[in-house]
Amino acid sequence: AGALRPTSALVKLALDSKMALAHQSYEPKPAALLQIADALGREAGLRLSRDLCRALPAACSNDRAVMAQEIGKLALFLDAAPDRPAEAGVEDYAAISAENIEGELSRVVDGVMSGHPDRAASELAKLAQSGLSGIPVLRALFKRTVLLAALRKDVDAGRTPADVVEARGKAIFWKEKPAITDQTGRWTSDRLAILADRILKTERALKSSGSAGELLADAELITIARAATRRR
Missing domain, CATH: 1.20.272.10 (Zinc Finger, Delta Prime; domain 3)
Structure with a gap:
């Protein structure tokens, strides 16, 4: 529905209805995207370089699900896992691309x-x-x-x-x-x-x-x- 004000008729309708759910959602700022990339990497056993943390969101159109998929491919490429972490940089991501x-x-x-x-x-x-x-x-x-x-x-x-x-x-x-x-x-x-x-x-x-x-x-x-x- 795009950016809606609290006074929007659609917001009021959703808040007043038991059949609808109103949820606030904001596009993450660059700093938050960097943290998301870093966290996803650590979950997969990867220590992403700062440059890769910046590049990955842009390459994935800021889509968290796509970022997770790409990090999964990168972990497989580097044979990384939470119990055997590996370093990952931009050059590694370029290689799998x-x-x-x-x-x-x-x-x-x-x-x-x-x-x-x-x-x-x-x-x-x-x-x-x-x-x-x-x-x-x-x-x-x-x-x-x-x-x-x-x-x-x-x-x-x-x-x-x-x-x-x-x-x-x-x-x-x-x-x-x-x-x-x-x-x-x-x-x-x-x-x-x-x-x-x-x-x-x-x-x-x-x-x-x-x-x-x-x-x-x-x-x-x-x-x-x-x-x-x-x-x-």
Whole structure:
């Protein structure tokens, strides 16, 4: 209802009714937000630096629930708990933020390269809400295309997709290995070469004046995902 005066008709109605509850709520001031961040951190086993206590509320739109979620992720990242506290600074929070972005981009790339247009569209919509779209997504897709092209060389020499992916060891994150194995078998070297050129052309189009920007990138990604439904 916004800021209401004590003389407001709505306030009087709520106070006089047994079916309503009137409650005063104020947006915390910066000093209070700093204390909230510090307290949430200590509950999770983290000693937040003063800079992080200042930065966290702003990053979470002053939402206490979101702050608690982010601190929970940070505690997990640092393997902290009330019985084994850890120091946490802005650089640690930046690290998990970058990790989250990488994960979001990876889900889009997997949707596209594994031939799941609906999943790709859903992940693109989520990315847009995070402010990520267009060129960062295309570059993540290009990076995956280059990786698959390198793997395909070994497949073309007679090895199986599973063998060449496993041979990369820790260079390929274990959670991504099943999807990358599927994509290595799904895309031929010739198709990957065409795709790489197509991605670069789309990025150039995005940078040129008068282009449709993010809509152009999203449409191109969905088109590629549809093409990926056809193996070989």
